[in-house]
Amino acid sequence: MHVNDVVAYIQANRERFITDLKDWLAIPSISGDPAHAGDVRRSAEWLAAHLTGEGFPTVEIWETPGLPAVFAEWPAADPDAPTVLIYGHHDVQPVEPLSEWATDPFKPVEKGDRLIGRGSSDDKGQVFFHTLGIRALLAASGAAAPPVTIKFLVEGEEESGSVHFAGLLRERRDRLGCDAVVISDTTMWAADVPSMCTGMRGLTEAEVTLRGPASDLHSGSFGGAVPNPLHAMAALLAGLHDAEGRVDIPGFYDGVVPLTAEERDAFARLPFDEEAWLRTAGESRAAHGEAGYSTLERIWARPTAEINGMWGGHTGPGGKTIVPREAHAKISFRLVAGQDPAAVQDAFRAWVAANTPPGVVAEVAIPGGGVRPCFSPIDSAGVRAARRAMERAFGGEVLFTREGGSGPEADLADVLDAPLIFVAVGLNDDHIHAPNEKVEIPLLLKGAEAAAYLWEELATALR
Amino acid sequence: MHVNDVVAYIQANRERFITDLKDWLAIPSISGDPAHAGDVRRSAEWLAAHLTGEGFPTVEIWETPGLPAVFAEWPAADPDAPTVLIYGHHDVQPVEPLSEWATDPFKPVEKGDRLIGRGSSDDKGQVFFHTLGIRALLAASGAAAPPVTIKFLVEGEEESGSVHFAGLLRERRDRLGCDAVVISDTTMWAADVPSMCTGMRGLTEAEVTLRGPASDLHSGSFGGAVPNPLHAMAALLAGLHDAEGRVDIPGFYDGVVPLTAEERDAFARLPFDEEAWLRTAGESRAAHGEAGYSTLERIWARPTAEINGMWGGHTGPGGKTIVPREAHAKISFRLVAGQDPAAVQDAFRAWVAANTPPGVVAEVAIPGGGVRPCFSPIDSAGVRAARRAMERAFGGEVLFTREGGSGPEADLADVLDAPLIFVAVGLNDDHIHAPNEKVEIPLLLKGAEAAAYLWEELATALR
Incomplete structure (x- = not known):
């Protein structure tokens, strides 16, 4: 030929x-x-x-x-x-x-x-x-x-x-x-x-509910003396990442196939204009992520934990001085080679259980088996x-x-x-x-x- | 007489x-x-x-x-x-x-x-x-x-x-x-x-908005590489308290009149049934708050920071794998003798500014002057x-x-x-x-x- x-x-x-x-x-x-x-x-x-x-x-x-x-x-x-x-x-x-x-x-x-x-x-x-x-x-x-x-x-x-x-x-x-x-x-x-x-990348999603008092409480009568599920949610989710931007869930990185020097080199040789990319990223003002990796490596070859939604308590106009009864969050994980959605789900459940403070009850709902x-x-x-x-x-x-x-x-x-x-x-x-x-x-x-x-x-x- | x-x-x-x-x-x-x-x-x-x-x-x-x-x-x-x-x-x-x-x-x-x-x-x-x-x-x-x-x-x-x-x-x-x-x-x-x-107690309230990208982003294309305002909000609010349950905003406790031994003694002599009180607190499962203080001291004589509401991203049914553009929270502070609502407002604004990560823009709205x-x-x-x-x-x-x-x-x-x-x-x-x-x-x-x-x-x- x-x-x-x-x-x-x-x-x-x-x-x-x-x-x-x-x-x-x-x-x-x-x-x-x-x-x-x-x-x-x-x-x-x-x-x-x-x-x-x-x-x-x-x-x-x-x-x-x-x-x-x-x-x-x-x-x-x-x-x-x-x-x-x-x-x-x-x-x-x-x-x-x-x-x-x-x-x-x-x-x-x-x-x-x-x-x-x-x-x-x-x-x-x-x-x-x-x-x-x-x-x-x-x-x-x-x-x-x-x-x-x-x-x-x-x-x-x-x-x-x-x-x-x-x-x-x-x-x-x-x-x-x-x-x-x-x-x-x-x-x-x-x-x-x-x-x-x-x-x-693969994908698995989860929804977390944290429950405190059976009903919203007056923050004057009870504030500062009973657990507030929104505080517990903020503390839980603040712990999703460590100071280096790594996902801080034990076992999360188990099995992750590391980037080879050859592939990192190939990525680095792509003519990537980070400023232009940030403009396409909804005019994001700064790159951000896991320390030690480039932007392309972060979005292509590293797993992530992302809060997609979070809500609880009074979200309407004006103030309402309450200790709310519940807090909710939707979280998704992008997974890379070597990670198994089911294993990440198990690790996440265990992590939530280990990081739920006394007086707060956690529930984790995971829709489906995820995408490998x-x-x-x-x-x-x-x-x-x-x-x-x-x-x-x-x-x-x-x-x-x-x-x-x-x-x-x-x-x-x-x-x-x-x-x-x-x-x-x-x-x-x-x-x-x-x-x-x-x-x-x-x-x-x-x-x-x-x-x-x-x-x-x-x-x-x-x- | x-x-x-x-x-x-x-x-x-x-x-x-x-x-x-x-x-x-x-x-x-x-x-x-x-x-x-x-x-x-x-x-x-x-x-x-x-x-x-x-x-x-x-x-x-x-x-x-x-x-x-x-x-x-x-x-x-x-x-x-x-x-x-x-x-x-x-x-x-x-x-x-x-x-x-x-x-x-x-x-x-x-x-x-x-x-x-x-x-x-x-x-x-x-x-x-x-x-x-x-x-x-x-x-x-x-x-x-x-x-x-x-x-x-x-x-x-x-x-x-x-x-x-x-x-x-x-x-x-x-x-x-x-x-x-x-x-x-x-x-x-x-x-x-x-x-x-x-x-x-006195009272002052604030609403915080954290802005990231100009629009919600696809978490597959951008997740893990740009700041997520919900992560920033979780980290910010997780920092409201230290490990001892103290409000961790510099200057927050300035001027607070401490409880005297005589008043603590008087409080301690009240026939307080904490289990019964927890039942009135919406069946709360545990007391919680600033270390070193009793429940009555916490609700009567110590200042607090309480998240009253928090929201952002996808909060409806099902999943939506996004990096959301905004996060919001409503926070109220109960104040005690010696605290000035205006000074607490200033301290809070400064604290939010100091704890907003690069790439995220914070806005603090404070309705009114508060209650002394x-x-x-x-x-x-x-x-x-x-x-x-x-x-x-x-x-x-x-x-x-x-x-x-x-x-x-x-x-x-x-x-x-x-x-x-x-x-x-x-x-x-x-x-x-x-x-x-x-x-x-x-x-x-x-x-x-x-x-x-x-x-x-x-x-x-x-x-």
Whole structure:
């Protein structure tokens, strides 16, 4: 296979690729709006037909209790070749406020190098470059089948919470078996700074209630002589962190995979403008966090405890001199590789119990099991192979990032017991989830090129 | 004057005293309900007529921008005699829930030794025993005028916040000049444990707002890397007290008059059942407060900082993984003798500024000037004289208490620059501000007897 053949195929098929993608983007597959359930189904059917047209021997629409996913499979010629599952989604975010869109969100248009329309970056565009990549690889190599068995799983409920996704994975596990999962639903650092995400943080949430007297008390008659649950809450939550900004819950850091010198170095080489970042952080006035870590390390690779809400006593206008009966707080923890949501939940419960003062009764409610973190070490075989593919396409060094948020991707790694590899070409300024979503067409084409090389690289690396 | 003559007069006039008091109690002088404004005025007129009938040479109804007060004056024969002002109020609390009253709140009835009706204890009954006391003193001594110049100031807005009281005091200061103020609007420890209150706590309130980012932020993208105002609030308020339960604001205790060994001893001799008290404290599970002080000392004689309300971020159902933009808290301070609300306000502002972390902006709002504490040392001439009068009436030792709450009484001491003397016979179980308010008639008569002796004692003590 010649690089020039891959590039030539992609260039030759650019128009058809964009035209097809526009067709798909025109379907308003808004999963969060029940009125668009039929459109989500049309979107699945459109994709299924397209994949069939591209040559996938197996294409199926998979029903869920909610909206349908699309599954496709193209076996490698070599029965011993590894299997790779591509994950993406075909549903999109709502488009409100419509008045802020310069063009119709579902009438995609090209403006210069940009393709504008809902779903162009998140995530139809990024699912779509894979189909072009596979065709380019087969054309350039002259093979009838890819060098790895390729599976597609394209979800229809990602933008509405992936409610049925974990269930679907468990139910269809036998069909989804793979050696690696390629995720194409994230971003690169910048158009001229290609990068790969290597992990997402996990999440677990808790609500704490501290109870004091059975009713609010007059602070003149009782103030200063009985425990005040708001004082107890302030003291409890002030103890969440130590003076170094570390979470001060015994056991919280157990198992945390430390950042390697290589990854810290890769993060440090990203052109990060902290002042500009603070402006995007709601005009925050200062960076703040765990001592010894940079801002990027704090949001990507270190676990956190964050108070999301706190309330109790008199919160209306004017004064009310009471000792209140109850205090409440909602707390969430972002977790990193090596942490288990259930273990953090147990540690938190124990910590609250150990730090509740006499005369105050604590209750901890934890909704659900949380989201597991996901992480692929940068020196793992899959990540190294994907990086090589990206570097071949982009013609330069590919750096590393992570995602601070949490997503259903962790379920893929867990249920399928396979490492995740993030290959994506979205940008942070693509306006995903916002008006005027766009994608850079040259990056989509680079994505297709990287995808073409990826199967070749993974065929060797995962064997 | 013979004790027996005072007692005999009071016994002989018991029926007339009760009958007159019932007349007054029948007037529903609810100051908090505008529909009863006419009744409050009728109550003032009734009292004015009664005081005239009892022989006061000067009786006036004093208008305010709200509801009227009654002023009366009976000069001593000796122009060099001291002047004593009696403070009380003729307005009453609302009566809801009416269904919980066993009798009509404004059709006062006697049941055994009790007189039941709204205002019987708070405060008409306690104003009224003074008129009987003065008549008994004059009858027993054969004098035409009392041994001190007696002034009455009976307010009509105490139960609705004494909104115009401080203004009235300032406006009429020339008419109200006195050497001591007798307050008859509090309680004794118990029917068989006569006691005198010697002070009330002051009060100042503040609202703190801490601002972080300009809008709520996604905790996945920003959590752990920018300041969270709820964390800052928890840390700030956790620092309100040190490990010993002392308020940890520099300067807070400046000037605080320490408890004397004599007063601590007097408090300690009160038959205080802490377990029973905790039950009245909303079933609080433990006593709590400043180390080195008893519960009674904590609520009566030590200053406090109490969080009355706290809120910020997501407080509704479910989770919301945000770094919130703002945190709020309402805090009140109870103050004791020697503390100045304005100085505490300044100390609090400085403390908040010194304890606001980088990246967070603090705002402190302080509504009004606060309420000053009031306090009369137990070895002061006025308190000792009143105690002798009480002991003569009750035939045994009179102990000391204080009030943990705050009230307009402090304005009297401030504006008139005169010490306060609390002489009262109400009980904590009189159901004031509640259905079925009552007063113990034998205690009212003891109050009248103590009042009779009081003028004689004060004539000597204050000269």
